[in-house]
Amino acid sequence: GIQVEQSPPDLILQEGANSTLRCNFSDSVNNLQWFHQNPWGQLINLFYIPSGTKQNGRLSATTVATERYSLLYISSSQTTDSGVYFCAVGNAGGTSYGKLTFGQGTILTVHP
Amino acid sequence: EAQVTQNPRYLITVTGKKLTVTCSQNMNHEYMSWYRQDPGLGLRQIYYSMNVEVTDKGDVPEGYKVSRKEKRNFPLILESPSPNQTSLYFCASRPGGGWNQPQHFGDGTRLSIL
Numbered sequence: 320g321i322q323v324e325q326s327p328p329d330l331i332l333q334e335g336a337n338s339t340l341r342c343n344f345s346d347s348v349n350n351l352q353w354f355h356q357n358p359w360g361q362l363i364n365l366f367y368i369p370s371g372t373k374q375n376g377r378l379s380a381t382t383v384a385t386e387r388y389s390l391l392y393i394s395s396s397q398t399t400d401s402g403v404y405f406c407a408v409g410n411a412g413g414t415s416y417g418k419l420t421f422g423q424g425t426i427l428t429v430h431p
Numbered sequence: 432e433a434q435v436t437q438n439p440r441y442l443i444t445v446t447g448k449k450l451t452v453t454c455s456q457n458m459n460h461e462y463m464s465w466y467r468q469d470p471g472l473g474l475r476q477i478y479y480s481m482n483v484e485v486t487d488k489g490d491v492p493e494g495y496k497v498s499r500k501e502k503r504n505f506p507l508i509l510e511s512p513s514p515n516q517t518s519l520y521f522c523a524s525r526p527g528g529g530w531n532q533p534q535h536f537g538d539g540t541r542l543s544i545l
Contacts, residue, residue, distance in 0.1 A: 364533035421473040
């Protein structure tokens with residue numbers, strides 16, 4: 320199956336700093352998503368971005384599908400950005416349309 | 432309030448004692464899915480369902496069963512739980528039509544199998 324690798328595994332920032340999280344995947348995809356899991360365990364969709372660039376406030380994401388990677392940018396980080404960021408991918412085809420494979424996550428800690 | 436509800440939230444049980452984790456959504460979503468989360472491994476998909484009576488295996492289906500008899504419910508069944516199924520479990524749902532529709536996650540169920 321498709322492999323997903325995220326880097327770095329851990330990231331510690333001071334409030335106000337910018338950061339870039341990376342997601343590499345081993346096969347062509349037509350579904351790529353970024354999620355945030357807050358310190359209380361709740362999971363939230365951030366982006367659906369199989370290709371191109373999207374922005375939502377201080378967060379933006381870029382996927383270069385031909386080179387099999389995606390980047391999540393966090394600008395002017397805040398303590399509320401702390402948590403785990405997951406990338407997840409899928410390649411629809413036949414009965415696999417609903418499958419989703421996650422990376423191992425990047426643990427982000429933002430200090431005040 | 433639109434939500435995905437999982438029960439129980441916490442459970443400690445013993446090896447071999449059948450258990451069911453329920454998942455219910457009130458958003459009339461076609462798609463539902465179960466994931467387990469383990470340290471260092473991220474989330475791994477167990478089973479998913481594209482609609483009523485349609486279920487498919489994810490990446491780690493061994494030891495689990497599911498059913499989708501009605502749209503709102505998608506229970507996860509462990510017929511003979513073992514300690515390696517100790518984990519944090521999440522249920523999720525989304526509308527049909529594709530992954531551009533965001534998933535809504537439940538709050539998680541922490542299972543400990545002794």
